[in-house]
Amino acid sequence: EAGVAQSPRYKIIEKRQSVAFWCNPISGHATLYWYQQILGQGPKLLIQFQNNGVVDDSQLPKDRFSAERLKGVDSTLKIQPAKLEDSAVYLCASSSFSDTQYFGPGTRLTVL
Amino acid sequence: QKEVEQNSGPLSVPEGAIASLNCTYSDRGSQSFFWYRQYSGKSPELIMSIYSNGDKEDGRFTAQLNKASQYVSLLIRDSQPSDSATYLCAVNNYGGSQGNLIFGKGTKLSVKP
Numbered sequence: 464e465a466g467v468a469q470s471p472r473y474k475i476i477e478k479r480q481s482v483a484f485w486c487n488p489i490s491g492h493a494t495l496y497w498y499q500q501i502l503g504q505g506p507k508l509l510i511q512f513q514n515n516g517v518v519d520d521s522q523l524p525k526d527r528f529s530a531e532r533l534k535g536v537d538s539t540l541k542i543q544p545a546k547l548e549d550s551a552v553y554l555c556a557s558s559s560f561s562d563t564q565y566f567g568p569g570t571r572l573t574v575l
Numbered sequence: 576q577k578e579v580e581q582n583s584g585p586l587s588v589p590e591g592a593i594a595s596l597n598c599t600y601s602d603r604g605s606q607s608f609f610w611y612r613q614y615s616g617k618s619p620e621l622i623m624s625i626y627s628n629g630d631k632e633d634g635r636f637t638a639q640l641n642k643a644s645q646y647v648s649l650l651i652r653d654s655q656p657s658d659s660a661t662y663l664c665a666v667n668n669y670g671g672s673q674g675n676l677i678f679g680k681g682t683k684l685s686v687k688p
Contacts, residue, residue: 496675504681506619508675552618563609563621563624568617
């Protein structure tokens with residue numbers, strides 16, 4: 464069974480630029496999560512999807528971050544414009560009907 | 576604000592010893608509890624999940640849960656240098672796929688040969 468796929472693995476941008484990350488969950492997993500992990504911290508949930516719908520986006524900075532999961536499979540997370548404090552690893556995870564979450568390899572973002 | 580607290584370490588143990596990692600959580604209604612291992616530069620990997628009070632063993636790993644004390648621990652027996660990593664405690668406050676995980680900051684474990 465293939466795991467959670469993410470791309471790109473690394474991204475370096477200048478502040479005020481925009482960036483997008485892509486995630487493909489494990490096949491058949493209805494729930495998809497985006498987390499932000501700042502160096503030295505645990506992952507923090509940004510947004511949770513159940514199929515196409517948003518379950519929780521209470522910690523998503525909506526003035527600059529957006530996410531979509533149009534067909535209930537792949538998802539894209541966008542930051543526009545980026546700030547220095549957005550430098551972090553962005554992790555995508557998925558789960559089926561249980562609450563066991565499986566993480567992708569992450570995208571390491573550096574904002575200069 | 577629901578919180579999960581861990582000692583950030585580093586926790587250093589000699590090879591072959593027992594490593595004990597601890598975690599407390601603030602939401603008394605939390606349903607399920609997880610330990611993830613994260614090697615440097617890698618993503619979190621699930622080690623153990625526990626849902627009921629008591630102990631749960633899987634190989635060299637034992638998770639312990641005490642809901643009355645809002646306390647979760649992970650014991651690693653016969654620690655190996657390959658166990659050196661950051662261990663993240665995570666709590667699901669709703670249970671099932673409706674909930675999401677709240678993570679602690681992680682405890683960095685170093686196993687010395």
